Amino acid sequence: MRVIALVGQPNSGKSTLFNALTGYRAVASNFPGTTVELLRGKALVGGRPVEVVDLPGTYSLLAGDRAEELSRDFLISGEVDVVVNVVDASLLSRSLELTLELSELGLPMVVCLNMMDEAEHKGIKIDAEKLSDLLGVPVAETVAARGIGLAKLLSLIPQARPARPPRYSADVERALAQLSEVVAPIAKATGLPPRYVVIRLLAGDPPPGTSGQPELSQAVEEAREKIASARGEDPALVLSAERHAAAVSLFEQVAEVGHAQVGWRERADDILMHPLLGYPIMVLVLFGLFWAVFKVGGILEGLLLPPLEELSQGLGALLGQGLFSQVVVGAFQGLWAGVAIVLPYLVPFLFLLALLEDVGYLPRVGYLMDALMHRIGLHGKSVIPFLLGYGCSVPAVLATRILEDERDRLVTAALAVMVPCAGRAIVVFGLVGRYVGPLAAFGLYVLNLVVIALSGWLLARLLPGTGPGLIMEIPPYRRPNLRTLLGKVWLRLKDFVVVAWPLLIGTSALFALLQALGWSPALNNGLRFLTWPLGLPKEAGVPLVFGILRKELSLVMLTQAFGTADLSSVLSQGQMVVFTGFVLFYMPCLATLAALGRELGPRRAGLVLLGTTGVALLIGLFLRGISALA
Amino acid sequence: MGRGSLVREAFPVIIRLIMNFDFEPLPLPSLPPGRTGQVVRIQGGRGLTLRLARLGIRPGARIRLISASPFSGPLLVEVDGVRVALGRGVTRRILVRPLP
Incomplete structure (x- = not known):
């Protein structure tokens, strides 16, 4: 093929x-x-x-x-x-x-x-x-x-x-010609064109198969020095300038530049990236996103939840009281929870995130946040993994590859997994947003940002060294296309449907089995070391642990653990905030851990795991203190 | 010494001062927002120079400052019709000559 x-x-x-x-x-x-x-x-x-x-x-x-x-x-x-x-x-x-x-x-x-x-x-x-x-x-x-x-x-x-490769100035071509004789056997062995091998050698970026040959490296050094002293610049820069000149001349032969149309897309930055107006607008846009997700999600959930309750009760009555029946009802609850609790918030969230992404606003958030990122020892390019993290932590960890520096990659990955992904957003919206209010949900996001900034500041002290500074292309604004948007929402939704949903159904059934066998109190007691300091009822123990598989499981399991979809009857508002705050920060889900292990190595991934869980405990205690005061 | 010789001697000095003021390259952040400058040189190593060149920021390029964010934040510039965000530290190494 x-x-x-x-x-x-x-x-x-x-x-x-x-x-x-x-x-x-x-x-x-x-x-x-x-x-x-x-x-x-x-x-x-x-x-x-x-x-x-x-x-x-x-x-x-x-x-x-x-x-x-x-x-x-x-x-x-x-x-x-x-x-x-x-x-x-x-x-x-x-x-x-x-x-x-x-x-x-x-x-x-x-x-x-x-x-x-x-x-x-x-x-x-x-x-x-x-x-x-x-x-x-x-x-x-x-x-x-x-x-x-x-x-x-x-x-x-x-x-x-x-294609026809470009011809460069006489002195460069002379250097290339001199080297190509020495290089010919190597080029033959590697299967690369001799001209390409020579150009890379001259640029100081030797291709594979050219190391450990003293004769060659001496010839290359001589040629590089000759060009460097004649041009007063590194040969890599000379080659880049030559190629630029060739490209410009080619462009001038094939293109005519007339009058550009100036529309909203060119003018929008005057306001959206304004040194003063840009920031309040950014806060408004992001708050608007939360508010819209909360509103739409609340309406859909209100429509879908009551039938869920009725159906699962009806199913329970139909099947009787046996062990089998309880497991089936549990699985059914998991299935329905996906529809009634997760999807109402997930779909509008993914849609609006995709909209901001495709319009081109997200990289602008990166620009606006660069000054802050600098304070926490990173530069604005790290913002890209962070922003992707609001969708899912796995691509966020992978995206650290766009950073040049090893240290930056570690710090960015460690911080990016603390960004609440869509799964955690479900817990924020479905628990705090629904029962405490959208302002509290927004507050948790702001708290999350502050904690990430503080952790970054601390990490910057522990691992000194700053990156080379922000250099990032800001794409033009584009008119979003509904089909592409829906395609993207579906792509990300598929991950939920294919991976999380079966997990949800399976763990719900497992959980029902544990309850039917009478094992869950023992498990919950074993987890008391976690729930007691946080001031949570002990039934919250197992749901917290299940979140390691998928963060949205925590919320769904909670409704199952208490046997009711109306959580306000079993948890105080303060407890909801503490529970959610802990879920936001404690160890990333298994898929993210695997990605971390791949990108950073097992030792560093382990450190991130310990660090985030420590932060989560501190935040839980802090929120408990706050809610006790309020 | 007559008045004529003072003028004769002072004039070139003044001219040179004006010329210098006008033509001495400035670091990019000193360019007023909205103005265009021509890149004179990049004060930096091979790595930085190459990274900037890839986005079209190289000696001779015309660069327009669109916006500068507060608190020593990044600058938004336009080169060849492309918008680029540059950290403040990076921009201090880009020397430009303001164009009218």
């Missing part, structure tokens, strides 16, 4: 194209750095099945962060048959720098000019035919988000050819 790699700069629409070609749903956002892993899917090209691989966005093949390294290493692994270079046509000049770099790999290539509508909006007219002639590869024009031009792109893939 042939392998087609989608390569392009961040936010050029690779994942959208990937979804359109393969019918698979990868998370695509208006958010540079959404894809940090290789995603594989299948498509038909000319009636033959091919494998399509979506690579993390990369500005340049000179590796920057881990996700970019992953893309580059995959490209030179020998596994790729055809490169589809996805280009944001509205940023053609800058994007062509990567195109030229890719041409040096010598792989058959097709250029896909994506987002042609955006280019038009900016007044950029592109002569695709001329670009195709100059590069020597087929060029397709697409608007992947609306499915335009995809058939043409697929039909061009079989005609992919290696």
